[in-house]
Amino acid sequence: MFEKYDCNGKKAWVRSDLKGRQKEFCMCWDCRKFKPETEDKGCSIIKTVLSLAAEKNIVLPVWECGEFEKK
Numbered sequence: 001m002f003e004k005y006d007c008n009g010k011k012a013w014v015r016s017d018l019k020g021r022q023k024e025f026c027m028c029w030d031c032r033k034f035k036p037e038t039e040d041k042g043c044s045i046i047k048t049v050l051s052l053a054a055e056k057n058i059v060l061p062v063w064e065c066g067e068f069e070k071k
Contacts, residue, residue, distance in 0.1 A: 001015065001016055001017075002014065002015055002016060003016050003019070005019070007057060008054075008057065010057045012057050012058070014059075022059050022061050025061040025063065026061035026062050026063075027061075027062050027063060027064075027065060027068060028043070028046050028062050028065075030070065030071055031043070031065070031068050031069055031070070031071065032069040032070065032071045033067065033068075033069055034046060043067065045062075045065060045067055046062065049062065
């Protein structure tokens with residue numbers, strides 16, 4: 001059910017059935033504000049989330065957001 005793998009040069013645990021599926025569950029990909037190719041990501045919220053994720057070697061899909069704007 002869980003496996004350890006190399007994530008950005010560090011070891012991380014992941015639930016096997018969810019590994020690599022963050023985009024499917026993160027609502028940011030359906031938000032007009034989200035610009036993944038830009039440095040600030042177009043949204044201060046996801047920029048903060050991604051900074052924390054990189055610092056702590058975790059994945060945080062966003063399921064709820066008060067700033068969401070449907071594409």
